[in-house]
Amino acid sequence: MAEAVASSRSQARANLLRIYAAAVSAADPRRVMARALTGEADGAAQVPEAIAEAAGIRLIAVGKAARGMADEAVARLGERIAGGLVIEPRATVADDDAASVAIGYPAGVKILSGAHPLPDASSENGARAALEVAAAMEPGELLIVALSGGASAMMAAPAAGITLADKIAVTAALMRAGAGIHELNIVRKHLSAIKGGGLIRAVRAEVPVIAVILSDVPGNDLGTIGSGPLAADPSTFSDAIGVMKRRRVWGKVPEAARDRLERGAAGEMAETVKPNDPMLERVTNLIAGDNRMVVEAAAHTAASLGYRVERWRDLEGEADAAGRALAEYLAALPRDAPIAVIAGGETTVTVKGSGRGGRSQQAALAAAIELARMASDRRLMLMFAGTDGIDGPTDAAGAIVTAGTVARAGEAGFDAASILANNDCYRLFKGLGDLVITGATGTNVADIMVALVNF
DSSP states (O other): OHHHHHHHHHHHHHHHHHHHHHHHHHTOHHHHHHHHHTTOSTTOTTHHHHHHHOSEEEEEEESTTHHHHHHHHHHHHGGGEEEEEEEEETTSSOSSHHHHHHTTOOTTEEEEEEOSSSOOHHHHHHHHHHHHHHHTOOTTEEEEEEEETTHHHHSOOBOTTOOHHHHHHHHHHHHHTTOOHHHHHHHHHTTBSSTTTHHHHTSOTTOOEEEEEEOOSTTOOTTTGGGOTTSOOOOOHHHHHHHHHHTTOGGGSOHHHHHHHHHHHTTSSOOOOOTTOGGGGGEEEEEEEOHHHHHHHHHHHHHHTTOEEEEOOOBOSBHHHHHHHHHHHHHTSOSSSOEEEEEEEOOBOOOOSSOOOOHHHHHHHHHHHHHHHTTOOOOEEEEEEETTSOOSSSSOSEEEEETTHHHHHHHTTOOHHHHHHTTOHHHHHHHHTOEEOOOOOSOOOOEEEEEEEOO
16 A cells, blocks of 8 residues: 555656646747747737848847747847847856857857846846947847846846945845835836836837747736836836835835935936837837746646646745645645646745745745645645746755645654744755756746646
């Protein structure tokens, strides 16, 4: 009997990882870029004609999927690309022109790296280089911008009067306070020279721009993805001040940042690009891939494995609350057949401890603790994981738990509740061998949760 249970758990774990792999594959950056350039993506019918008519093409690719998207663009457009820039996660390739040529890019395309989740000097270098590419565009040329998750940190140019260190301090304070991506971006746009439409401002009026976007933002708000370098921003300096005060970080950030926001709210400096600005008419924004795509792929794969698929609500809000709510939902499911419950989105974590982990690991452990509290006897296994393969400042994409995880943790000497409160989930899951470690996937479309029940 014990061998049969172990075998079914082993198979369930394998199925979870197979479903996750299929989901991530659906957001392959080369695939989504190809669909955009050939006109197959939604809203992309005019793209092939725009490419054919352009006297020359320049490319800016930035984010966790930058390399894959740029690779596809180079493969299809070749020497028509007169120059450009690729800003990708650090440690992927050396920052030099020789590296660009070595991997088959046109000589005018430079490769740089940028930091994530917090920007650093490399991020500022990348942002300044992107603004230079935009400003150098000639009439008759076409600018293609490939934008993916992580772009906001990897392409960071402080606005006049503040330093990168000021921006980093503000971002770090907000993240520690549990600010969501929407709140973060309201503030970052008003401290930036490139976000909130800043990149399109650098492009001369005669030049059209096509943005091919792999969205890591639930709902695909253009102003939130990468902090909207080519999109309108309806928020204001006053809104940014409001976010910081609600999150109780106003008095904890550099004076220069507060001074800029206060002066902006007083009308002493230009706002971000607002809706209906004429310059936005020459920008075509294409959502070529998003979280919905990976959720659908996960559901299709789960069904092919014999599970009845149910969609749970979007992943949002505090990770602890999402994990507990999921546990309650799973515990109430019927026991008549194997079920796969799937959800996508992005939670947040208000960091109160000093441990190491990420939102997916936090949500998974919260779910496990709730299952233990309910003394659930359900045969279930669930996984929270980031589609980029990176959960917080760790080398894990997420974690897998069962109704017995807390008991196993106790036997191994871990106090699950204390670890959750200290935001130290990585240590527990590493000790139990329940981390999901894939390495960087080369894409990023938020997170996914898959739960297998009655296996």
